[in-house]
Amino acid sequence: MRGMARYPTIVGALLALPLPANAASLNTMNEVGATLQACWTPPANSGNSSVTLSFSFKRDGTLIGPPKPTAIKVSGNDKARQAYVDAATAALRNCLPLSFSPDLAKGIPGKVFTLQFNSPKDNAKAVQQ
Template identity: 30%
Template sequence: MRRLAAISVMVAALPASALGYGPLQPPLSLPDTLRGTVQVPLQGMAGGEKPVGGKPIDTLRDLFPALAACWQAPEGLAKFERTEITVRFSLRRDGSVIGSPRITFSQTPADARGKALLIEASLSAVRRCTPARITPALGGAIAGRPLALRFVYEGPKGRGV
């Protein structure tokens, strides 16, 4: 009798899928981060201006350069070498930012003041270039998914900024 009671308790604790209502599903995971790397400032762009006109962006390959087009080299920095800064954020279907962009990685040989200026330049670029003009298909594919945009700046090559 005791054994029967123990078995009935175990069966009652099983999820419905284990009782023949369907296969067990693995736990849900976080969405994969969509990553892009862009050398800034972009060639052919004046820097700091949002791209206007033309067709809406339809691919990830075109999205990351369009978001990086607003990046400007900050003024007032001493000369420094290669800098990499990654900004993580998400977009809505209409191309606007969800929440606040965050810095997830930075490799800057500059001092604390220079690092703060470079981080602000990167966050400002995302703010200035959004909402991005994207197609409904791309908007549906990326809505709510984390995007990681890595800005690579080679510095002024000894000329100072």
């Protein structure tokens, strides 16, 4: 019984925690891009590199199939390039599912979007179609 007395305190503390950034409904593709960019951390020592991923969303904020790299500009060998692509893909997937507003969710399914991941992080930019 003693352990049960602490249960409401734990629940109250959990309810007071801030919600993840992607919990709010996103109304525009600029908001989608900013949310996804917030998840991006470039690999260490990646220099002036970038990768562009192409992907499509479902209405529920998940992806239709895996993202595909469409442009890769990474110095180094194949292993360095693959590490950069993997980091960009992980950043995208770790942000999902997104919560789209009803209006945005209506027009998003099946459209192809691209997102460019750059180093350093503050140079990332989103591009639609």
